Amino acid sequence: xxxxxxxxxxxxxxxxxxxxxxxxxKNTEVFGKCNMPNYxxxxxxxxxxxxxxIDPDTGYVIDLGILKAIINEEILERYDHRNLNLDIxxxxxxxPTAENIAVEIFNRLRKxxxxxxxxxxxxxxxxxxxxxxxx
Numbered sequence: 001x002x003x004x005x006x007x008x009x010x011x012x013x014x015x016x017x018x019x020x021x022x023x024x025x026k027n028t029e030v031f032g033k034c035n036m037p038n039y040x041x042x043x044x045x046x047x048x049x050x051x052x053x054i055d056p057d058t059g060y061v062i063d064l065g066i067l068k069a070i071i072n073e074e075i076l077e078r079y080d081h082r083n084l085n086l087d088i089x090x091x092x093x094x095x096p097t098a099e100n101i102a103v104e105i106f107n108r109l110r111k112x113x114x115x116x117x118x119x120x121x122x123x124x125x126x127x128x129x130x131x132x133x134x135x
Contacts, residue, residue, distance in 0.1 A: 004051040004120070005061045009071050011080035014041040015096040018085075039083060042125050044101070046075070048109060049120030049134070062117060074108040098123060102131040110135075 016039045017031040027035045034040065048071060052061045082088060084096040090104050102123040110119050120134040 001053065002051050002118075003054055003061050004049050005064060005067075007048045007050075007064060007067050007071060008045065009048070009068075009076060010043060010045045011076050012041060012043050013079050013082050013084050014039040015084040015091075015101075016040070017095055017097060019095065039085065044079075045124040046105065047122040049122070050113065051118040051120065052114075052116055062113075070109065070112045074112060075105055078108075079105075098125040098129065098131045101125075102133055106133045 015034075016036065017034040018027050019030075022030070048067065050062045050067060054061055079088065084091050084101065088096070088104075091100070094100050102121055105123065106119065106121045109121070113119055118135045120132070122130055122132050124130040
């Protein structure tokens with residue numbers, strides 16, 4: 001039997017959606033307010049889902065204290081109160097859309113989890129806009 005456990009976390013970050021190969025007019029047309037030259041911020045909320053079999057010795061799918069530490073080390077310390085475009089090397093040449101941010105977070109978490117566990121991620125950019133990734 002597979003069981004899923006969840007951990008919720010949040011971080012605040014600024015970004016600008018901009019394609020440097022486009023004109024200012026096209027960037028404004030496609031990205032609207034998200035293209036503001038001085039950036040804008042979001043209060044991101046993420047739900048991390050880990051699925052696997054319950055360990056008969058511990059009763060855990062994963063120790064949630066360990067998952068919390070991984071999220072803090074890989075995501076919160078890296079992204080919280082940062083400008084994603086300027087402070088995060090992975091977004092130097094990649095537009096920091098919610099989709100691209102979610103993929104980057106997913107990949108950072110995936111490398112820290114045992115291969116026997118499946119990972120899912122939901123990243124809320126706003127209350128109404130979110131991205132889901134699952135293995």
